[in-house]
Amino acid sequence: MRRAAVVLIGWGLWLAVLTCLQAVFAPKLIQFSIPAVASAACVIAGLGLWLTEARQGEQERPRLITDSSVATATLIVGAAVALVGAGFGLWLILIGAGIAALGFGGVVREQRARARTLREEGSR
């Protein structure tokens, strides 16, 4: 699986080469910096994936398949309402934040239930 990281690293380097090619054409700073940031981010993400895979190895892990998550939907709707509030007033931000807090609590609860189920499966 570690070879998968090569896709990101290699592609990021390819983008970096194309970006550096601009040097021949006297680029403006913004024209150079935007793809440079993107290529650097891609290489860093690839390295991160490489290290993660190296740490976790190829070991088999039990996997939990969840059915639904109302809390996730609630969290996102709340966050969206709060974001829109930035343009329409504090009252909307507060309503959105309240909904998002409710959703966040639900996500935490779901995560705990998930961890508990995995623990129980592991001890069986």
Next chain:
Amino acid sequence: MSTVALPARVASSSLASTDHKRIAGTACGVAFLFFLAGGLLALLMRSQLAADGGVVSQQTYNELFTMHGSTMVYLVIVPVALAVGIYFVPLQVGAAEIAGPRVTLAGLWLYVCGGVLMWSGFLTSSGAAAASWWGFDPLSESIHSPGSGMELWIFGVMLATLGQILWAGCVLLTALRARAPGMTLMRMPVFTWTMVVTSVMVVFGFPALLLALGLLWAQRHFGGVLVGGAGAVDYQALFWFYGHPVVYVMFFPFVGMVGEVLATFSSRRFFGYSAFVVALLAFAGLSMTVWAHHMFTLGVFSNKYFALTSTALIVPAGVEYFDFLATIWRGSLRFTVAFLFAVGFLVQFLVGGLTGIILASPPLDYGLNMSYFVVAHFHYTIFAGSAFGLFGGIYYWFPKITGVMLRERLGKLHFVLMVIGTNVTFFPMFILGSEGMTRRIARYPASTGWQGLNILETAGSVVIALSVLVFMLNVVVSLRHRRPAGDDPWGAHTLEWATSSPPPRHNFDALPPIRSYAPLLDLREGAEASG
């Protein structure tokens, strides 16, 4: 990998399901509604131009083309492209589910909220956004676009784009980290590879749009962020770093679908797989470095560099076309509806691609920039190309998703109407653009003599609408009078056809051995060889 089923504590519904197949299905359903709404706006615009003004006001026309473009790009083609990946990438790599199912669900809700916000602009007193799908600065600033319609557009696009970034991240991680034993990188199906490069472009290109819109919002409220001409150029630079890669995000997944369809219905192994993958990765890198060709006429960036990279796209595109043609060459062809749409994609996208070479040349672009020639070019790539690829994918995978076959006769009627409608609508735009008709105008002088071709285009758009109605009829008839599809009605090559139709929640009960990018074809060939 062992799997544990969590008992459902909450009534499962499509809107809260973490099953990647249901999330993708819901996303496609929502996108289809937006497609109908965006198409309605297009019909209104076409009516306006056929009647040479008089149907709607200039301001309303501005809102129509802004929301048509925004809807089709942000809410239809990109989400559908990613949603098909959400559905099929886990199946094609033999995974039990997508990486990050909750994040995928969050992406769905961000997308839905974004779409609702964008369209709610029509309910405000100032009307919907009217500064085009790229939100021109300074036209989109508060002094030129006052009111909440533009605000809602900014927030809507940001939310929808954030959702798409989350989706792409999940698809990418699924392909890179959740593959079944034996499914090496160079055994991933061509569609999965196209989704990998698409996802990479979304994850590392789309954040530029979030930054651009964040700056635009700050400029509208506080000022001093995008100052003067330099500010406008900076906004455009950030926007087009998103805005050109997104064209390929709306292209690559459909290339993958067409590749799968051509190989299956030619009864041949996909030709030149390794060259295709390399070309795809090179193509994706190049397509991130062509964005300033949209700004040739500004004359502030290195036109030579961007002309060079834009023209260089011909090389990987040529490799892909060669692979497609070689795949069907001397194949045992089956002219199903899916195959017809795939061939339609190849032929019509070529028109869009070749006219792109013209626009990649700065001297020619100076003459054609902002004309209907450009409108014709991108509609040939996105509608005549990608939409045909998408319909090819729909006819191909519908039996897997629903367990029933679509009607072939109605499908062929759909195809014929769509070919006629598409070419009658968009080809005259090349002529009008060459004659100097500027895009985004609500009326034109009668002395130009453009009305005849505009009436023809409007007639074509009605034929497209008819073809969509035939498709909807086909879906309804096929679902009501079901003809069971079985697991693999086409004799396909990839893993998704090794499970039931529709697939179970955990995708596979058992996986066949994976020794190439066409494991089911390997099985069949093995069985034939052993007698």
